[in-house]
Amino acid sequence: MTAHLDNPIWSALTSDCKPLGNGTQVAKCFLPDVAPFGAVQEDTFENFQALYDLCAAEQVVVLFSPKDQLDPAPWTMINQVPGIQMVFEGAIVPSALENRTVPLREKDVPQMLALTSLTQPGPFLPRTIEFGGYYGIFEGEMLVAMGGERLQGDLSTEISAVCTHPDHAGRGFANAILTRVIENIKQKGRLPYLHVRADNTNAIALYLKMGFVQRSVMNFYILKR
Structure with a gap:
């Protein structure tokens, strides 16, 4: 039922998120100002070459793979970041702060870019908001604080960009954002899931407490053309 999550970027680009990307039958990537993610249908030299041909010189692309060894030639591998993929299997527990969460709009993008630049929850670009479903908390x-939906495909929706300004940490804002986003995803009959760096122990602890379970290892490969 969740085998498509072994290649979540491909799943998104061949279904719900197709309008936000381009590509061929074997290689696809998101538009550069939406997300830096790319994917191949299978890990072959021919498919990585097809992805290479889609991109501009010096372009950086991020791939997700459960494999701990990957040969993406002709790409140059800049870094491999160990991560975890988690799916939500718990019960939704309402947050007392949930009424403070508000939908984020285009006018909020400058502040979203500033917050994600400060906290580094993962790539967030000028058009990332077009994935939809982003909520924030204002002081x-x-x-x-903010968070929302990103990769969407095959009745699964990834939660992403969950972050809190360091001066406002420890107040339950991340829990409130997560609860609101999980509720929205579940109401649409979809499976909430997320990715987290393996060394982000604080976030993993929060996700486990809220009802997420580890589905698999997921490495984040940063490649450069």
């Missing part, structure tokens, strides 16, 4: 006019 006055300042965005201090």
